Amino acid sequence: MTINHYIFLSVALFCIGIVGVLTRRNAIVIFMSIELMLNAVNILLVAFSKMHYLAAKVINPATQTGIDGQLFVFFIMVVAAAEVSVGLAIIVMMYRNIHSVDVNFLNRLKH
Amino acid sequence: MNKFVFLIPLIPLIGFLINGLGRSVISKSFAGILGCGTVLASFILSIILFLNVRNGHTGVEYLYNFISFETLHIPFAFQVDQLSVIFLLIITGIGFLIHVYSTAYMHGENSADYARYFAYLNLFVFSMLLLVLGANYVIMFLGWEGVGLCSYLLIGYWFRNTEYNNAAKKAFVMNRIGDFGFLLAVFWIIKVFGTTDYVDVFAKASSAPVNVAVLTGITLLLLLGATGKSAQIPLYTWLPDAMAGPTPVSALIHAATMVTAGIYMIARSNILYTLAPTSQAVVAVVGLATAILAATIALKQNDIKKVLAYSTVSQLGYMFLGLGVGAYTASVFHVMTHAFFKALLFLGAGSVIHAIPPIIGGGQEQDIRRMGGLKKYLPVTHITFLLACLAIAGIPPFSGFFSKDEILISAYSRSPVLYWIGLGGSLITAFYMFRLYAMTFLGKYRGTAQQEHHLHESPPAMTIPLVILAILAAIGGFLGLPEIFAPDSNWLEHFLSPIFAGSEKISPAIPVAHNTEYVLLAITVVLVVICTVWATARFRNYSDKGVEEKGLGKFLQNKWHVDEFYDAIINKPLRAISGFLNSVVERSGIDGIVNGVGRFVIYGSRQLRLIQNGQVGAYILMMVVATLFFFIIQLFLK
Numbered sequence: 038m039t040i041n042h043y044i045f046l047s048v049a050l051f052c053i054g055i056v057g058v059l060t061r062r063n064a065i066v067i068f069m070s071i072e073l074m075l076n077a078v079n080i081l082l083v084a085f086s087k088m089h090y091l092a093a094k095v096i097n098p099a100t101q102t103g104i105d106g107q108l109f110v111f112f113i114m115v116v117a118a119a120e121v122s123v124g125l126a127i128i129v130m131m132y133r134n135i136h137s138v139d140v141n142f143l144n145r146l147k148h
Numbered sequence: 149m150n151k152f153v154f155l156i157p158l159i160p161l162i163g164f165l166i167n168g169l170g171r172s173v174i175s176k177s178f179a180g181i182l183g184c185g186t187v188l189a190s191f192i193l194s195i196i197l198f199l200n201v202r203n204g205h206t207g208v209e210y211l212y213n214f215i216s217f218e219t220l221h222i223p224f225a226f227q228v229d230q231l232s233v234i235f236l237l238i239i240t241g242i243g244f245l246i247h248v249y250s251t252a253y254m255h256g257e258n259s260a261d262y263a264r265y266f267a268y269l270n271l272f273v274f275s276m277l278l279l280v281l282g283a284n285y286v287i288m289f290l291g292w293e294g295v296g297l298c299s300y301l302l303i304g305y306w307f308r309n310t311e312y313n314n315a316a317k318k319a320f321v322m323n324r325i326g327d328f329g330f331l332l333a334v335f336w337i338i339k340v341f342g343t344t345d346y347v348d349v350f351a352k353a354s355s356a357p358v359n360v361a362v363l364t365g366i367t368l369l370l371l372l373g374a375t376g377k378s379a380q381i382p383l384y385t386w387l388p389d390a391m392a393g394p395t396p397v398s399a400l401i402h403a404a405t406m407v408t409a410g411i412y413m414i415a416r417s418n419i420l421y422t423l424a425p426t427s428q429a430v431v432a433v434v435g436l437a438t439a440i441l442a443a444t445i446a447l448k449q450n451d452i453k454k455v456l457a458y459s460t461v462s463q464l465g466y467m468f469l470g471l472g473v474g475a476y477t478a479s480v481f482h483v484m485t486h487a488f489f490k491a492l493l494f495l496g497a498g499s500v501i502h503a504i505p506p507i508i509g510g511g512q513e514q515d516i517r518r519m520g521g522l523k524k525y526l527p528v529t530h531i532t533f534l535l536a537c538l539a540i541a542g543i544p545p546f547s548g549f550f551s552k553d554e555i556l557i558s559a560y561s562r563s564p565v566l567y568w569i570g571l572g573g574s575l576i577t578a579f580y581m582f583r584l585y586a587m588t589f590l591g592k593y594r595g596t597a598q599q600e601h602h603l604h605e606s607p608p609a610m611t612i613p614l615v616i617l618a619i620l621a622a623i624g625g626f627l628g629l630p631e632i633f634a635p636d637s638n639w640l641e642h643f644l645s646p647i648f649a650g651s652e653k654i655s656p657a658i659p660v661a662h663n664t665e666y667v668l669l670a671i672t673v674v675l676v677v678i679c680t681v682w683a684t685a686r687f688r689n690y691s692d693k694g695v696e697e698k699g700l701g702k703f704l705q706n707k708w709h710v711d712e713f714y715d716a717i718i719n720k721p722l723r724a725i726s727g728f729l730n731s732v733v734e735r736s737g738i739d740g741i742v743n744g745v746g747r748f749v750i751y752g753s754r755q756l757r758l759i760q761n762g763q764v765g766a767y768i769l770m771m772v773v774a775t776l777f778f779f780i781i782q783l784f785l786k
Contacts, residue, residue, distance in 0.1 A: 059769050140764055 043084035050077035171263035183266030191240035252609035272298035326376015333369035367427035374410030395498030432472020439465030475558030541578035547625035582683035
């Protein structure tokens with residue numbers, strides 16, 4: 038599998054995420070779409086990390102190149118988990134206030 | 149010795165401040181006494197100064213450093229010498245008489261206006277004294293501007309009348325044109341000589357030879373200044389209109405003193421002019437042309453003050469002629485005698501105007517066609533006016549004869565043509581002055597019977613100055629008796645000789661043979677007497693037939709159409725351009741751009757406002773679109 042496959046997969050997931058965010062009105066689905074975009078990025082990071090590692094190993098078998106990319110992914114996962122909790126809390130508060138999770142009701146930014 | 153000289157201009161300034169600031173609280177009599185008293189004090193100090201100068205105490209009185217910039221130092225200093233002291237005596241002496249006269253003439257004004265009037269007069273005297281006392285061109289310029297301002301204020305003294313205001317504006321604008329020339333000349337002098345002090349400038353100009361072209365340029369610019377202030381071609385038109393002011397103002401400012409500022413300035417800069425013969429020739433030509441032009445206009449004017457105004461312009465032209473032919477002393481002499489008789493003529497005219505009750509539903513009567521026969525009602529005014537007419541016409545032994553003849557003889561020594569043209573002008577002068585005299589004082593009164601009943605001689609405050617001036621006008625000429633009558637008798641020439649010594653050395657006066665001079669004098673006197681008698685005989689029984697002037701007469705009555713000419717070549721194009729700029733450039737150009745920007749912003753905001761709909765999805769969409777947009781630019785359009 039070349040790097041291209043990973044890139045196409047990642048771009049596809051990202052686009053699905055964007056379209057989901059743009060088109061859906063349900064806050065939970067939008068939230069899921071955002072997670073999708075985050076993970077598309079994660080895939081890309083891991084893929085490039087692996088690619089650089091393989092390239093560097095040929096020259097030096099003991100290399101650690103690319104390890105930072107994978108570390109990044111862990112950070113993103115941790116942050117995403119924290120973000121999910123905050124996001125879900127927001128959605129709960131939203132439901133309490135307007136008895137709906139439809140984002141189109143939230144148009145007060147205009148005022 | 150002359151330390152007190154700063155008091156001479158300072159005292160009238162104090163008078164101005166008190167009268168000007170306190171005009172609504174002080175009484176009329178106080179304002180009058182203060183106005184006259186300050187000028188009298190200056191006059192007394194001027195006499196003391198004159199005696200000092202006569203004993204040889206001349207010099208520059210330094211007060212303090214006025215402007216200091218790198219190498220340029222302009223001190224506030226006063227020039228005490230023969231020339232300035234003569235002018236001081238004229239200004240304060242005649243000024244005082246006119247102040248006294250004004251106390252009676254302006255008595256009808258309410259007290260605030262009365263004090264305002266005296267404040268302006270005092271400010272004028274202050275500025276004029278500054279002008280003649282300044283020891284450099286900058287101080288002179290201060291006074292120069294000051295007298296212009298006072299002239300404006302006093303012409304427009306009755307500021308509720310639009311016509312008078314226009315006359316004031318005209319005088320101011322015309323003077324500004326002249327001031328512009330004067331200012332440029334001062335800058336040029338600073339550039340060439342690095343100083344503005346008379347002493348240094350004249351010393352440098354005569355010792356180290358300066359380029360004649362530069363000197364010609366400087367002197368021509370100075371001449372432009374002088375033509376503005378002294379009402380010469382091409383800037384003379386303001387002076388006749390300046391008669392809108394009160395009559396004593398006309399006498400003081402527009403006849404006796406301010407208009408001689410140009411003469412003073414040229415006489416002061418005589419060395420520069422002598423070193424630039426071209427400029428000197430221009431001065432002579434301008435003077436002669438003005439003298440003739442104004443004299444011909446005066447022939448057909450019917451307003452008593454207008455005749456005198458044109459006669460002033462004409463006499464100033466003679467003074468310029470004198471300056472132009474290098475007869476500086478003669479010019480200063482004529483300034484002096486002219487100050488006597490012209491102030492007298494104006495004050496006499498004021499007395500006449502004062503005597504005739506105003507026409508019903510109109511202003512003061514000033515039209516000589518409706519006067520006549522005033523001889524028996526105004527005996528003092530009549531006698532003094534007659535003396536002034538004799539003096540200005542140049543009939544011996546009155547003062548005008550000596551001064552004008554000195555100028556004409558000097559002109560003859562340079563070129564006989566100048567003499568003959570000048571003589572023609574002086575014949576016209578004699579003619580129109582006696583036309584004025586005959587129409588005003590001789591014959592029968594031509595006004596209404598009711599007016600005739602009220603005719604009265606003016607109060608003593610007006611007649612006493614008239615008498616004093618009449619004595620001066622009659623005998624003033626003996627100060628400068630020509631050599632041919634008695635050797636070494638020309639006191640004025642002797643007195644002023646230190647001032648003009650430099651010029652005299654460079655270009656000595658060409659003496660005229662005594663026999664020639666006798667002949668010329670005889671011709672002049674005979675012709676002038678003929679003109680006088682002719683004019684008197686012709687107009688003594690003048691009756692207004694209501695005939696319209698025709699041909700040349702009409703042309704002269706309309707003042708050669710000079711005003712219309714200026715109107716056509718300057719005013720009309722200016723107005724047309726302004727109108728175009730106003731209606732096209734301003735309205736649709738500038739306003740269009742400014743309003744267009746505003747309208748575009750309002751319209752744009754209204755449209756952009758719709759984008760902010762509060763939908764989070766829409767905002768994200770825009771974000772995505774924008775991101776994509778930048779990606780595309782980054783990737784494909786690089």
